[in-house]
Amino acid sequence: MRTVAALLALAVSCSACEQDRAAVPPAERSGNRYTGKALLLSYGCVACHRIRGLPELSGQSGPPLERVAYQSYLAGLLPNTQANMERWIVHPRAISPGTAMPELGVSPAEARDMAAYLYQQVPP
Template sequence: MKRLLAIVFIAALGGCSKPPAFEPLSGGNPRVGQQLLDRYGCAACHVIKGVTHERSQVGPSLKDIRERSFVGGMLPNSAANLEQWIMHPRAINPKSAMPELDVTRAEARDMTAYLYLP
């Protein structure tokens, strides 16, 4: 009986909407990343699962960024490249509409961690 309750409890935790504290591809904290994406107003331009204002259509949807081949349409998709894009999109593509937001490397890592969640 105790084993069954433990299994039910673990299954229930899996259904929670709270992101995990660590994402292995980026090494960042998705919980913090979700808060940062909201604080920096990223959902004003992008559709991002679990972030307020999910109806934006200015920039591309970021719901499936983990599955894409490129970041910003230019860089091979990797956690390091997504971090670079988040920190300095105009250094990579000067014509990008994405603004420079003075995001730190640590913040970009956490934002990448959230965006890379399945």
């Protein structure tokens, strides 16, 4: 019985650790989140995605990005890092050719700022 209780306690503590690890660590974050917010609006990202702090539009065909920093994977394929988010924003179809995410012509510098806004909800 003690063994079962110990294993249960370990499983609960490990799942809590996993939740903490899912957030993109501060050391991996860069970019200007204020510029990123403006870019997310100007590229029309809110037409498909729900993004915290930005106006919602009716067409929500893309996944919500409100808690993207806490997801384990991006697009179900890439480990969740800011570098991978930037790659996805710049060339989503190079990563997943059949994705509905369009190639918008976002530069790497713009993608860094956009990712900074998306990851801002994670405490430093």
